[in-house]
Amino acid sequence: MKYCVIDVGSNSVRLMTWADGTTLYKKVCTTRLGEGVAYAPVLREDAMDRTARAIAAFAEEARAEGAFPQTFATAAVRTARNGEEFCARVKKMCGVELDVVSGEEEGELALCGALGGADGSVVDIGGASTEVCARRGGKRDFAVSLNVGAVRLYDRCGDDKARLSVAIDEEIAPLTAVLPPRTYAVGGTACTLAALMQGLEPYDAARVNDFPMTAEKVKALAHTLLALTPSERAALKGMDVRRADIIAGGALLLAKIMEKLGLGVVYASDRDNLEGYLFKKLL
Ligand code: LMR
Numbered sequence: 001m002k003y004c005v006i007d008v009g010s011n012s013v014r015l016m017t018w019a020d021g022t023t024l025y026k027k028v029c030t031t032r033l034g035e036g037v038a039y040a041p042v043l044r045e046d047a048m049d050r051t052a053r054a055i056a057a058f059a060e061e062a063r064a065e066g067a068f069p070q071t072f073a074t075a076a077v078r079t080a081r082n083g084e085e086f087c088a089r090v091k092k093m094c095g096v097e098l099d100v101v102s103g104e105e106e107g108e109l110a111l112c113g114a115l116g117g118a119d120g121s122v123v124d125i126g127g128a129s130t131e132v133c134a135r136r137g138g139k140r141d142f143a144v145s146l147n148v149g150a151v152r153l154y155d156r157c158g159d160d161k162a163r164l165s166v167a168i169d170e171e172i173a174p175l176t177a178v179l180p181p182r183t184y185a186v187g188g189t190a191c192t193l194a195a196l197m198q199g200l201e202p203y204d205a206a207r208v209n210d211f212p213m214t215a216e217k218v219k220a221l222a223h224t225l226l227a228l229t230p231s232e233r234a235a236l237k238g239m240d241v242r243r244a245d246i247i248a249g250g251a252l253l254l255a256k257i258m259e260k261l262g263l264g265v266v267y268a269s270d271r272d273n274l275e276g277y278l279f280k281k282l283l
């Protein structure tokens with residue numbers, strides 16, 4: 001049986017097609033649904049329009065694959081005042097029902113996608129939120145969802161290193177856990193950093209999965225990216241050009257989370273909440 005899962009993220013809408021124990025392919029459409037939510041918790045008209053159209057196109061693709069378009073939405077829809085209105089609009093446009101997941105559940109989905117049933121931990125840096133979640137002895141022992149992500153940081157601070165630094169320190173203050181190894185980093189920011197470190201072109205999920213990123217390397221890359229303009233970043237081998245503007249703040253966020261949690265290394269994982277949603281809710 002074939003499954004299609006759609007993640008309506010705050011930076012991008014993503015489709016995963018899965019069958020017989022493997023991910024067949026993933027597709028990404030960057031619509032920036034979370035643009036502006038850093039200022040006011042309201043989804044903007046143009047962002048809603050772009051995103052609804054991307055969902056409709058992926059839903060059509062899912063149906064053409066013979067699968068039901070199982071769709072979930074994360075921080076932007078969860079926190080916006082007009083999130084429900086957006087859900088109704090999507091339903092009307094293409095018949096898709098959005099499952100708006102809580103922050104805690106979002107972390108669990110990432111954990112499940114990256115680790116399956118094993119013990120360990122995960123950091124999911126998204127567009128409008130960041131989840132840190134851990135499992136020890138088969139049980140969840142830590143789960144936090146922070147209102148900080150690559151799109152939100154870019155909206156608030158642009159590429160201003162000092163402002164980014166202050167904003168990130170403030171937002172990650174609640175992170176005090178000692179995470180069980182091993183720790184995976186999922187989401188577009190982390191996977192792009194792994195692709196950049198290896199100069200991957202084209203992007204190759206098999207080479208991103210389990211790629212070790214040390215704290216020193218993540219920090220050094222964050223500072224390199226901050227020193228470049230978005231168009232200089234876009235020219236780097238391995239860069240996803242659609243995130244060349246927001247990647248520097250996202251990289252600094254990962255570097256600071258690693259420092260705060262004392263993580264010497266994280267392993268990149270292209271297996272994320274899309275697989276997690278399937279494993280936890282559909283299989
Ligand atoms: C998101 O929150 O949009 C992420 O899941 C994916 C991304 O593009 O960073």
Ligand code: MG
Binds near residue numbers: 009010074126127187
């Ligand atoms: Mg996400």
